[in-house]
Amino acid sequence: MSRRPYLREVSRTAWFFKRPRYLRYMAREVTCIFIGIYTVILLVGVYRLSQGRAEYEAFLMALQRPASVVFHVAALAFALYNSFTWFNVAPKALPIQVGEEFLPDSVVAGGHYVVWVALSLFILFWAGVL
Amino acid sequence: METIQTDVAIIGAGGAGLRAAIALAQADPKLRIALISKVYPMRSHTCAAEGGAAGVIKADDSMKQHFDDTVGGGDWLSDQDAVEYFIHEAPKELTQLEHWGCPWNREADGSVAVRPFGGMKIQRTWFAADKSGFHILHTLFQTSLQFDNIQRYDEFFATDLLVDDGRCQGLTAIEMRSGQMRCFLAGAVIIAGGGAGRMFPFNTNGAIKTGDGMALAYRAGVPLKDMEFVQYHPTGLPNTGTLLTEACRGEGGVLLNKDGYRFLQDYGMGPETPLGKPVLKTMELGPRDRVSQSIWHEIRKGRAVKTPWGDCVWLDMRHLGEKKINERLPFVRDISISYLGVDPVTDMVPIRPVVHYMMGGIHTDINAATPLPGLFAAGECACVSINGANRLGSNSLVEILVFGHRAGLSALEHARGVGRSSEAALSAQAEAAQGRVRALFMRNAGKESIAGLRKEMTDTMEEGAGIYRTQEGLAKTCDKLSELRRRYADVALHDKTNVYNTDLLSALELGSMLDCAEAVAVSGRERRESRGAHQRLDFTARDDANYLRHSLAHYRGSEPPNIDYRDVVITTSPPGVRDYSGAKK
Amino acid sequence: MSENRMAIRQVELEVLRYNPETDDEPKFQRYSVPCKNEWCILDALNYLKDNLDPTLSYRWSCHMQVCGSCGMMINGEPKLACKAMVRDYAGVIRIEPLSHFPIERDLVAVADDFMAKLKRVKPYLIPGEKRSLADGEYQQTPEQLARYRKYAMCINCMLCYAACPEYGLTPKFIGPGAISLAHRYNQDSRDGGRDLRQEEIATNEGVWECTFVGACSEVCPKHVDPASALQQVKVASTVDWYLEHFMSWVKK
Numbered sequence: 024m025s026r027r028p029y030l031r032e033v034s035r036t037a038w039f040f041k042r043p044r045y046l047r048y049m050a051r052e053v054t055c056i057f058i059g060i061y062t063v064i065l066l067v068g069v070y071r072l073s074q075g076r077a078e079y080e081a082f083l084m085a086l087q088r089p090a091s092v093v094f095h096v097a098a099l100a101f102a103l104y105n106s107f108t109w110f111n112v113a114p115k116a117l118p119i120q121v122g123e124e125f126l127p128d129s130v131v132a133g134g135h136y137v138v139w140v141a142l143s144l145f146i147l148f149w150a151g152v153l
Numbered sequence: 154m155e156t157i158q159t160d161v162a163i164i165g166a167g168g169a170g171l172r173a174a175i176a177l178a179q180a181d182p183k184l185r186i187a188l189i190s191k192v193y194p195m196r197s198h199t200c201a202a203e204g205g206a207a208g209v210i211k212a213d214d215s216m217k218q219h220f221d222d223t224v225g226g227g228d229w230l231s232d233q234d235a236v237e238y239f240i241h242e243a244p245k246e247l248t249q250l251e252h253w254g255c256p257w258n259r260e261a262d263g264s265v266a267v268r269p270f271g272g273m274k275i276q277r278t279w280f281a282a283d284k285s286g287f288h289i290l291h292t293l294f295q296t297s298l299q300f301d302n303i304q305r306y307d308e309f310f311a312t313d314l315l316v317d318d319g320r321c322q323g324l325t326a327i328e329m330r331s332g333q334m335r336c337f338l339a340g341a342v343i344i345a346g347g348g349a350g351r352m353f354p355f356n357t358n359g360a361i362k363t364g365d366g367m368a369l370a371y372r373a374g375v376p377l378k379d380m381e382f383v384q385y386h387p388t389g390l391p392n393t394g395t396l397l398t399e400a401c402r403g404e405g406g407v408l409l410n411k412d413g414y415r416f417l418q419d420y421g422m423g424p425e426t427p428l429g430k431p432v433l434k435t436m437e438l439g440p441r442d443r444v445s446q447s448i449w450h451e452i453r454k455g456r457a458v459k460t461p462w463g464d465c466v467w468l469d470m471r472h473l474g475e476k477k478i479n480e481r482l483p484f485v486r487d488i489s490i491s492y493l494g495v496d497p498v499t500d501m502v503p504i505r506p507v508v509h510y511m512m513g514g515i516h517t518d519i520n521a522a523t524p525l526p527g528l529f530a531a532g533e534c535a536c537v538s539i540n541g542a543n544r545l546g547s548n549s550l551v552e553i554l555v556f557g558h559r560a561g562l563s564a565l566e567h568a569r570g571v572g573r574s575s576e577a578a579l580s581a582q583a584e585a586a587q588g589r590v591r592a593l594f595m596r597n598a599g600k601e602s603i604a605g606l607r608k609e610m611t612d613t614m615e616e617g618a619g620i621y622r623t624q625e626g627l628a629k630t631c632d633k634l635s636e637l638r639r640r641y642a643d644v645a646l647h648d649k650t651n652v653y654n655t656d657l658l659s660a661l662e663l664g665s666m667l668d669c670a671e672a673v674a675v676s677g678r679e680r681r682e683s684r685g686a687h688q689r690l691d692f693t694a695r696d697d698a699n700y701l702r703h704s705l706a707h708y709r710g711s712e713p714p715n716i717d718y719r720d721v722v723i724t725t726s727p728p729g730v731r732d733y734s735g736a737k738k
Numbered sequence: 739m740s741e742n743r744m745a746i747r748q749v750e751l752e753v754l755r756y757n758p759e760t761d762d763e764p765k766f767q768r769y770s771v772p773c774k775n776e777w778c779i780l781d782a783l784n785y786l787k788d789n790l791d792p793t794l795s796y797r798w799s800c801h802m803q804v805c806g807s808c809g810m811m812i813n814g815e816p817k818l819a820c821k822a823m824v825r826d827y828a829g830v831i832r833i834e835p836l837s838h839f840p841i842e843r844d845l846v847a848v849a850d851d852f853m854a855k856l857k858r859v860k861p862y863l864i865p866g867e868k869r870s871l872a873d874g875e876y877q878q879t880p881e882q883l884a885r886y887r888k889y890a891m892c893i894n895c896m897l898c899y900a901a902c903p904e905y906g907l908t909p910k911f912i913g914p915g916a917i918s919l920a921h922r923y924n925q926d927s928r929d930g931g932r933d934l935r936q937e938e939i940a941t942n943e944g945v946w947e948c949t950f951v952g953a954c955s956e957v958c959p960k961h962v963d964p965a966s967a968l969q970q971v972k973v974a975s976t977v978d979w980y981l982e983h984f985m986s987w988v989k990k
Binding site for chain 3: 192193195196197198200201210245248249251252253254256257258259260261262263264265284287288291295296298299307330359360361392393395396461484487488491492493494602603604646647648650651652653654655656659
C-alpha cells in the first residue's frame with residue numbers, strides 16, 4: 024500500500040494568530056475574564072458590607088486606588104466589547120421568521136440593544152444616579 | 154488483485170446510479186449493491202442541472218400532452234413505447250423525491266409549483282429555484298445513506314467490463330487513492346456514467362463528463378445509438394460556457410440581436426409575444442434545437458453582438474425585476490456576475506449556444522437492458538430512446554429517475570435468474586485489463602501529450618460536428634479522429650506514481666472521449682438528413698423515408714465504427730410537422 | 739465585459755505538493771502561470787496541469803460552484819477554486835489542500851471523516867406521517883419551505899471544516915456541515931426524525947463542541963450559515979433539557 028496521508032498538526036497554543044477572525048473570536052472570549060473578575064469584586068463588596076460599616080468603607084477606599092480605577096475602566100471597555108459582539112451574533116441563534124422572510128439581523132440585534140439600554144437606564148434611575 | 158463479490162454493481166453515482174441503488178436496496182435489504190463512481194456522489198454532474206423536471210400533475214395537463222411535446226420535440230425519433238412508459242412514471246418519481254425530502258418550490262396552498270419550459274405546451278416543470286438538479290442529487294444521495302447494503306466505492310475509475318459466457322458479470326476499477334486495480338464480480342452491472350460533452354471545446358459539462366460509461370459498453374460490443382444528436386443549449390455564458398438555465402426564458406427572459414430585436418420571430422417561432430408574458434411553445438419557449446439554430450443563423454446574418462469571446466446575442470432579463478430574479482433565478486444572477494461581471498438585474502447578458510447534452514448513448518430497450526445480457530444502462534449515458542433527435546428541457550432529470558429505477562429492478566431480476574460462470578475466467582479477464590492499464594502506465598517513449606490530443610479532438614469536433622454539419626466537414630473530422638486514436642497509442646504519462654494519479658485518469662478519460670467522439674462523427678456523417686439537433690447544410694430536410702431510424706455505432710477496435718440502423722417504435726403519433734409558431738393549434 | 743478582462747498577466751502560484759511515494763512531507767512548489775484577468779484560480783490550475791506540470795493532482799468538475807470538488811486553501815482561506823478570481827489577488831498566490839484534513843496527495847484531501855459524519859447525522863427525511871405515492875405530495879407552504887431551505891443549500895465542499903478551529907483541535911467534533919444538514923431535516927415540516935438526530939448532534943461531540951467562532955458561516959460559498967444552524971440546535975436542545983427536567987408535564 025503506497026498510501027500515506029499526511030496530517031498537518033494544528034498548534035494548540037498559537038492557532039488563533041493564524042487568521043484575524045480567530046483573533047477576534049479570542050478577544051471576545053478573553054473579555055469574559057474581566058467580567059468574571061469584576062463579578063468577584065462585586066461579591067467581595069457585598070461580603071464586606073455584611074461585616075460592618077468600617078469594613079465596607081475600607082473596601083470603598085480600596086476601590087478608589089489608581090490601579091483599581093484602571094482595572095474598572097478596562098473591565099467596562101471589555102464588558103462593552105463582549106456585549107456588542109454577542110448582540111451582533113445573536114440573530115444567528117435566534118432567527119425570527121415572518122412569513123417567507125426572516126427578520127433582518129439588524130432588527131434582532133437592535134432589539135437586544137434596545138432592551139439593554141432600557142434596563143441600564145432603569146437601574147441607573149433606581150440607584151438614584153439619574 | 155483484490156476481488157469484491159457483489160450482487161449488482163452500478164457504475165456512476167449521479168442521479169441515475171443513485172436511483173438504481175435505492176430501488177435495489179428497497180427491493181431486497183439483503184442484496185449486496187456496489188455503487189462505484191470516479192467521484193463522490195455529490196460531485197456528479199446531475200448537480201449542475203438548473204431548471205427542473207417535467208411531470209404531469211396539474212389538472213389542466215394530460216399525459217397525452219406531455220407525450221406529444223416529447224415526441225414532437227424529439228422530431229419523431231423517440232421510441233413512443235418508451236415515451237409512454239416515461240411520462241406515466243414521471244409524476245410518481247417526482248412525488249417519490251418529494252417524499253424523500255426534495256425541496257420543490259411550492260404554491261401558496263402547499264402543493265408543488267410548476268414553471269413553463271421550452272417546447273412544453275403546459276407548465277409542468279417541477280423546480281427547486283434554479284438548482285433543481287442539485288437538490289435532486291443531494292436528496293437521492295442523502296436518502297441512499299440510510300441503506301447499509303449500498304456499499305459505496307467512491308473515487309474508483311471503472312476500466313473494463315468482464316464478459317463471459319455471453320453475459321456481463323463484473324468489472325475492473327482503479328481505486329484512485331491507492332492506484333490499485335480491483336475486480337468486482339456481479340450478477341448484473343448497471344452503467345450510469347453520464348454524458349460526454351467534454352469532447353467539445355465549448356460546453357456546459359463538468360470535467361468528469363468524458364463518456365467513460367459509454368465507452369465501457371461500446372468496447373464490450375454494445376452499440377451506441379443515435380450518437381450524432383448532440384444538444385446545444387441556447388444560453389451559455391460566452392467565456393466559460395456556464396449554463397444559464399432555460400428557466401431564464403421560462404420566467405420571461407427574451408433573446409435580442411444587436412439591434413434589440415427579438416429575432417426568433419423570423420425563424421418560425423413568432424409572432425412576438427408581449428414582454429414579460431411568455432407564451433408556451435412560442436418564441437423564447439421554442440425547443441432548444443430550434444432556438445440554438447436560430448441564434449447561429451442570426452450571427453451568420455451579421456446581427457451578432459460582438460464580445461471579446463466571440464459573437465453572441467443578448468439574453469435580457471431586466472424586466473423581470475430584482476425580486477423575481479432573486480427568488481426564481483438566484484444562481485443565474487450569481488454566476489453571471491462571477492464569471493462575466495454582468496448583473497442580469499441591470500444589464501443584458503451576452504450568450505451563445507453551447508454543447509449541453511448527448512441524446513445518444515448506450516443502446517437500451519424500455520427495460521434499460523442493453524443487448525449484452527447482464528448489462529443495463531440509464532441516464533445520459535444511455536439511449537432508451539425517449540429524447541429522439543432533441544431532448545426537451547426538464548425531461549432529463551426525470552429520465553434519470555424513471556430509468557434509473559427501471560434499471561435497478563431489471564438488473565435485480567437478471568441477477569436472481571443467473572448463475573456465475575467460473576471465477577477463473579473472469580479473473581483472467583481482470584488480469585488482462587490490469588495489464589492494459591499497466592502498459593499505459595509504464596510506457597516511457599510516448600511523445601503525445603494528453604492536453605495536446607484533447608485540444609485537437611475538441612477543435613475538430615467543433616469544426617466538423619458542431620451545430621451545423623456538412624459531408625465534407627464530417628468526413629474530415631472522422632479522419633482526424635482516426636488519426637488521433639492512432640496517436641493516442643503513443644501517449645505517455647509523466648506521473649508514474651500510484652496515489653491519486655490524475656495524469657493516468659486524464660489519459661483514460663481521453664481514451665473514452667476519443668471513442669465516443671468517433672461514434673458521434675461517423676454516425677453524423679452517415680445520416681444524410683437534418684433532424685432535431687443534427688443539422689446538415691447539405692441535406693437540409695428531414696428524410697423520413699430513409700432516416701426515420703436509430704443509428705447504431707458498433708465498435709471495431711482501431712477501425713472506425715460500423716453503422717447500422719434500427720426502426721423507430723411508433724405507437725400513436727405518426728411523424729408530423731414541428732410547429733412552434735404562435736399560430737399553431 | 740470590457741477588454742481588460744482578457745488581459746493576461748504572469749501570476750506566481752505557490753502550490754503545496756505532496757506525493758506519499760516520493761516525499762516525506764509536503765513542500766511548496768513555485769509556478770509562473772500566464773493568467774487571464776477573468777480567470778478563476780481553477781482556470782490557472784488547469785493551465786498549469788495542461789502546460790506546465792501534468793503531475794499535479796487536485797479535484798474539480800463543474801466549474802460553476804455547485805459540485806463542491808475544488809475546495810482548497812487560497813492564501814490561507816478556504817475557497818472554491820472556481821469561485822476565487824485571479825483578479826482579486828495580488829502578488830504570490832499560495833494554494834494548499836483544505837486545512838484540518840489529511841493530505842492524500844498534492845491538493846487532494848482525505849474526505850473519509852466528513853463522509854462518515856454525514857451518514858451519522860441521518861441527513862434524510864424520516865417521515866412524521868407516512869404517505870404512499872397514491873396520496874400525492876406532502877403539503878408544504880412556502881413559509882415552511884423557507885424555514886429550512888437555506889440549510890439545504892450545502893454542497894458538501896467542506897470549506898467550513900477547514901475554517902473551523904474547533905474541528906482542527908478536536909477532530910471528533912461532528913462539525914458545521916453535517917450538523918447543518920441534520921438541522922435542515924429537523925426544520926422540515928414533513929420530518930419526524932428530530933429525536934433520532936438529536937441523539938447524535940445535541941451531544942459533546944455535536945453542537946456542544948462548537949464555541950461559536952463563526953468562521954464556518956464566513957467562508958461558506960453557498961451562504962448556508964452553519965453557525966446559525968448550530969446555535970439554533972443548542973437553543974433547542976437547552977429548551978429540551980429544561981422541559982425534560984423541570985417541566986416534564988409540558989411535554990406530551
